[in-house]
Amino acid sequence: MNAIRHLLFATAALAGTALLSCGNTSTKAAAPDAAEEKVKVNVPAFCADSAYAYTARQVAFGPRVPNSAAHRQCGDYLVAQLEAFGAKVYTQQADLVAYDGTLLKSRNIIGAYRPEAVKRILLCAHWDSRPYADQDEEKHHRTAIDGANDGASGVGVLLEIARQLQQQPTSLGIDLVFFDAEDYGAPDFHDGPHKSEYWCLGSQYWGRIPHTPDYKARFGILLDMVGGSNATFFYEGYSQRTANKAMKKIWKAAQQLGYGRYFLQQDGGEVTDDHVFVHQYRQIPCVDIIDYNPNSGTGFNPTWHTLDDTMEHIDKGTLQAVGQTVLHVIYNEQ
Numbered sequence: 286m287n288a289i290r291h292l293l294f295a296t297a298a299l300a301g302t303a304l305l306s307c308g309n310t311s312t313k314a315a316a317p318d319a320a321e322e323k324v325k326v327n328v329p330a331f332c333a334d335s336a337y338a339y340t341a342r343q344v345a346f347g348p349r350v351p352n353s354a355a356h357r358q359c360g361d362y363l364v365a366q367l368e369a370f371g372a373k374v375y376t377q378q379a380d381l382v383a384y385d386g387t388l389l390k391s392r393n394i395i396g397a398y399r400p401e402a403v404k405r406i407l408l409c410a411h412w413d414s415r416p417y418a419d420q421d422e423e424k425h426h427r428t429a430i431d432g433a434n435d436g437a438s439g440v441g442v443l444l445e446i447a448r449q450l451q452q453q454p455t456s457l458g459i460d461l462v463f464f465d466a467e468d469y470g471a472p473d474f475h476d477g478p479h480k481s482e483y484w485c486l487g488s489q490y491w492g493r494i495p496h497t498p499d500y501k502a503r504f505g506i507l508l509d510m511v512g513g514s515n516a517t518f519f520y521e522g523y524s525q526r527t528a529n530k531a532m533k534k535i536w537k538a539a540q541q542l543g544y545g546r547y548f549l550q551q552d553g554g555e556v557t558d559d560h561v562f563v564h565q566y567r568q569i570p571c572v573d574i575i576d577y578n579p580n581s582g583t584g585f586n587p588t589w590h591t592l593d594d595t596m597e598h599i600d601k602g603t604l605q606a607v608g609q610t611v612l613h614v615i616y617n618e619q
């Protein structure tokens with residue numbers, strides 16, 4: 286893509302208008318056999334260029350560490366973008382206490398489609414980024430990361446889904462929840478306890494006080510680190526035990542769509558992530574789509590919690606695989 290076209294494209298993506306790079310073609314489900322009475326559903330085509338631009342836009346604010354200017358500005362951007370895409374927007378502001386006693390001025394941001402519908406699906410991701418590159422060289426441990434993959438990618442995919450939802454509604458209501466303060470867990474260098482409840486502060490708050498009273502959804506999907514190169518999504522352990530049906534549905538859709546090299550039908554590790562608290566507080570089965578790497582030492586992408594978690598290492602192929610799979614699942618739900 287030459288520079289001018291790229292600039293035009295970026296402007297279009299940010300304005301939320303039609304894009305040059307992706308057409309309007311939608312994929313039709315396979316024609317039903319005589320034996321099989323399946324409803325044919327038009328699933329819109331996910332545009333990875335658009336998701337990439339929404340990811341880059343977040344990263345451009347700087348690290349979205351709670352209490353920083355970049356964090357406030359990015360939060361405002363996310364609210365404005367959801368409103369531009371026609372969602373009913375809720376925000377939850379809260380002062381959440383971090384592992385070291387720091388009060389984090391936090392904001393969960395929710396965009397609801399078909400808010401009146403009783404049958405609903407929850408799609409979520411965290412929008413904050415980690416204040417510590419504590420998996421990098423020691424001299425970088427107290428430096429905040431860009432969080433292009435860890436934070437921005439999940440929200441980038443969900444913003445592109447929001448754009449699609451405005452153009453073509455689903456049968457079910459959809460809630461996009463951007464959790465804050467997920468990634469402020471105690472750093473490796475902290476000597477003191479490393480409790481799992483130090484992570485996911487925003488989702489714990491939302492779990493106790495949801496944006497609408499007694500909020501329920503049929504199931505949830507959490508997107509965490511869905512833009513890395515060479516990403517592989519295994520069956521995450523907690524999702525496997527508590528949201529098995531939804532998990533199998535997602536992985537099956539991915540195989541049908543040709544994304545089997547990303548969505549491996551194999552067991553991965555168990556991760557403390559926002560989906561755990563969505564399930565524990567609200568009893569909503571929630572599947573974590575998280576890049577798991579059994580050979581990296583940390584279990585995650587090699588850029589995880591390092592200064593290399595930048596736009597350079599974001600792969601549109603991964604964004605496409607995840608975005609198209611999630612669209613397929615939510616448009617086929619009746």
Ligand code: AHN
Pocket residue numbers: 435468470481484509556557558
């Ligand atoms: C823990 O490391 C305990 N959980 C990983 C959750 C996470 C951090 N996702 C992104 N950053």
Ligand code: ZN
Pocket residue numbers: 415435468590
């Ligand atoms: Zn993280």
